[in-house]
């Protein structure tokens with residue numbers, strides 16, 4: 647078996663009711679979406695997904711880290727997963743413009759501020 651190329655850590659730290667946490671913000675649907683997307687893209691042997699405890703940025707959750715890049719994602723939603731997997735497939739950290747261009751299917755223009763704001767959640 648080949649070693650995996652990427653390792654993702656998704657925070658699933660449970661906290662008492664009423665305390666901000668990644669699961670309360672939706673990290674479990676993100677985890678499920680990651681497994682689905684990696685399977686669909688044939689990347690589940692190359693990308694290891696591991697749940698982890700609190701990363702200390704609970705108010706910005708769901709939190710996720712990718713290695714070897716060391717990129718911290720905050721406020722991740724299940725709908726962000728295709729862009730994140732695109733990042734992994736590219737094997738590099740994508741800039742906001744590159745991710746936005748992938749989402750738009752064309753170069754980013756001056757009127758794309760709302761897209762850029764949405765994508766900034768990922769970086």
Ligand code: FES
Pocket residue numbers: 657658659666667668669699700701702703704705707709
């Ligand atoms: S609960 Fe996820 S960062 Fe604290």
